[in-house]
Amino acid sequence: MQEYERKQLLERVEREGATVGADIPETITVQGEEIDLRMFVFEIKRRETVPPGERDRVERAKKNLRRERNDRIERIEEDEISREKGEELAGSIIGIDRALNALESLGPTxxxxxxxxxxxxxxxxxxxxxxxxxxxxxxxxxxxxx
The missing domain is CATH 1.20.5 (Single alpha-helices involved in coiled-coils or other helix-helix interfaces)
Structure with missing residues (x-):
């Protein structure tokens, strides 16, 4: 991947409205564990508030998603990857951002x-x-x- 392509991808994932119209990934691998991300987010979002027993789970999920997002950005920034792999990573980062936005916008916990x-x-x-x-x-x- 050329340096200008790398910068374009990084700008794309950091763009203010990048998540508009983006889908939450069906599944995502976070630290070697596959997670049904879309189902998890919709399960939590359908409630008006996060029940006390689920708070820790949601906070842990947000923390792990942020960590995975940072790892993927770092891969775009530093790894020798193809343009296709960079596009794939950028798309997944935007999906993670979409999931994080949904989880952050939950009602009072x-x-x-x-x-x-x-x-x-x-x-x-x-x-x-x-x-x-x-x-x-x-x-x-x-x-x-x-």
């Missing part, structure tokens, strides 16, 4: 923290309502009737 925040907001609204109903301003004295 900490249900307990979300529940606590909602309860705090409910208490605040209730206290505000009570203060208005009792005729009190924010920390001010009680208003006397007519």
């Amino acid at each position: 900490d249900l307990e923290r979300e529940q606590q925040a909602q309860q705090a907001a409910d208490r605040k609204r209730w206290m505000s309502f009570l203060q208005k109903a009792l005729g009190r301003d924010d920390d001010g004295p009680t208003r006397r009737g007519r």
